[in-house]
Amino acid sequence: MKQNYKVIWANVAESDLKDIIEYISIDSPQNALRILKNIKQKTSELYTLPERNRIVPELQDQGILQYREMIIPPWRLIYRIAERKVYVLSLIDSRRNVEDILLKRLIATK
Template identity: 65%
Template sequence: MARNYKVLWAQAAEEDLKSIIEYICIDSPLAARDSLKKIKTKASNLCSFPQRGRIVPELKDQGIIQYRELIIPPWRMIYRIYEEQVYVLLVIDSRRNIEDVLLERLVRKK
C-alpha cells in the first residue's frame, strides 16, 4: 500500500508564492489564478509520490542530497522529504542562481 505524505509549506515558500502571484496579477489576474492553481496542484501531488522531483543539481554538486525540486516553468519548487512530510521550502524563478537565493535568505534571517 502506498504511503501518503502530508505536504506543508514553509513561511518563506508561502511568501515566494504570494510575491509571484501578486506580480503576475499586475498584468493578468486570470494568468495569476492559473499559475497559483498549477503550482498548488503540483505541490499537492507530492503527497502520493514525493520522490518524483530530482535532487537539486547545484546542491548535489556540494554533496547535499536531501533537497529535491519540481520544475514548474518558469519556477523551481524546492522541497525536502522528512519522515511522512514534504516541506515546500522555496518557489523561485528558474533563471535565478539557487546559491545566490540561499545566501540571500541566510543573510536576511539574521
C-alpha cells in the first residue's frame, strides 16, 4: 500500500516559486504557465514516495542528512520529511551558488 504524505509549502518556497514564475512571465506568460504546471506536476510525486529523491549533496557534505531534493531542471526543490508530512523549503535555481543559499536559509534558522 502506498503511503500518503501531506505536502506543506513554506512561505519562502512559495515566494521562490512566485518569483520564478513572475520573472519568466515578463518575457513569456505561456512559458511561465507551462513551467508552473510542470513544477506542480513534479511536486505531486511527493505525496507518495518522497524518500526516493536524494539527500542534498552540499548539506550531506556538512553532515546534515534530513534534507532531500527533487531536481526540476534548472531548479532544485529542497524539502524535508517529518512523520507523514513533506515540508517544501526552497525552490532554487541550480545555476546559482546553491550551497551558500541553503546554508543561509536552513542552518541560520536553527
